Amino acid sequence: MRHVDKTVTGLTIAFAVLFLADFFMAEWVRFIGLQSLARGAVALGLLVLWRTGLVSFGHALYFGIGAYAAAMLTLIGYHDAFFLVFAGTLASGVLAFLLGFLLRRYRAIFFALLNMAFSMILYGVIVKTEELGSTDGFSLHPPTFLGYAPQGEAVQTTLFIFTLVFTYIVTVGVHLYLKTTLGGMSMAVRENEIRVEYLGYSAEKVIHVKYVFSGLVAGFGGAIMALAIGQVDPDSMANWNVSGEFVFITILSGIGNVGATYIGALVFELIRTYAFEYAPQIWQFILGGSLLAIIMFLPDGIWSLVDRLRKSEG
């Protein structure tokens, strides 16, 4: 690439800053950071779908599969973070690939709610499975990292670095992917599927690829979340309101830039944490109010602030 890509530069700087900050961060900040990275990854998948003109109200399905796949492997003695996250990501990707054959035929509200239907099936299965702790879920042993078994706070510090590295790779990858022909086809499918077919490519195939991708990153986010919290349970991993949170984050972030999804996830996490802490009776009201404010004043999400800033600079 001849010219410097601003987004890649920005992501690299953010990566470096967070990497160094990991050694100084307060524990609760790191915890919020980990959750933001995990949820941001799911929102990244939704961003790719959104650019294709599709919204899913059911990505807790893949988040949940990722989390539970990783957690279940710890039950049979696997604790390596690389393996757990890889397995969680893969499990979600495989499921997305299979369901994709059905979902690629649906659009708009049907696509959104069919996803939700599948996610609620997973929720139902988990709730009914006593072996997986039913509604209480179960907790995980702290992960190891290729033989390295950190103790105490070092678990979270290492996990943060681990997450940061993979998130960086995935996010830069997605950014570059969006500039390829297949990535650009998101726009084409969103705008006019008939024209895509008559240019000689299958719109459904494009959607399927995007869908599998969104499943993979949601699984990745879920596995990270399971390791970060050290616990899985159906209500915070697979319930429909979790899917709603991902859509919330995507609206908050806007679909203008891949990095924005993590900022959106962080803002969401902060609003929720503080609203819950200082106004436990009305925290949902505050969350809803902020969504309303975003839609009314920043319809293109937080990223539009950056665009405005650039414009005012000329």
Place this chain on the structure above:
Amino acid sequence: MTVVLEVRDLQKTFGAVVAAKDINVTVNEHEIIGIIGANGAGKTTFVNMVTGYLKPTSGHIEFAGRNIMGLPPREITTLGISRSFQVPQVFASESVFDNLLMAYAIAEVSGMGLLSPLYNDERAARVDSHLDRYKIAEYRNATASTLPQGIRKLLDIAMAAVSKPTILMLDEPTSGISVEEKFGLMDIIMEALRQDETTVLFIEHDMEIVERYVSRVLAFYQGQVICDAPTAEALVDPGVREFVIGEEYHRTRTEAANGGGDNHA
């Protein structure tokens, strides 16, 4: 002359409605064919069947040495039959340039090539020369949805022509275009397609356009081809005059000839 498309005994029914019946057409290389007929005569149904949008009830469509009947549009496009639409099908919220860039990319790459960058300078140069040939370079950066109707039609046709198809089917290229603009538009399209040596079939209601650009006419009436002949012959065919051209043609011609002429039936 080489035969490029052969349609035999094509039939399409929707329940009890017969939309196409006993259609037999042979298209030769480099022909310019006009498809005429009243509304509902089966013109668009014919185009839709050949391009794979509608599956015929029975029959045979042979193109490039194989039966393409029942193939989806994308495969037929890849084999070499493209089409434009009566209502332009473009990527409305994107610029004219980006519309064509996508068209070129889809035409040029497949498989792992899809993961190469959408934009590259060579492809951009091809897009720009295409814009020049279709005389829409001044709209390069305009959003497709803001284009005047004629330009949007040109863009739609230009996108269909990107893959340099063997056959291009145009569904009413001049509908919705003002009388003053029609000929200019057709001149641009026909010149560009002549350079590409594309075989053209187009649906048209305006007999002046048909007379000027077409070498052969297919006239449809109630789902059947009632006349398949060189233009001059077809336009005086009694069936065509009665069922396709009708009164309107006489009036237009009379006015054009300033009240005099030999076109009164």
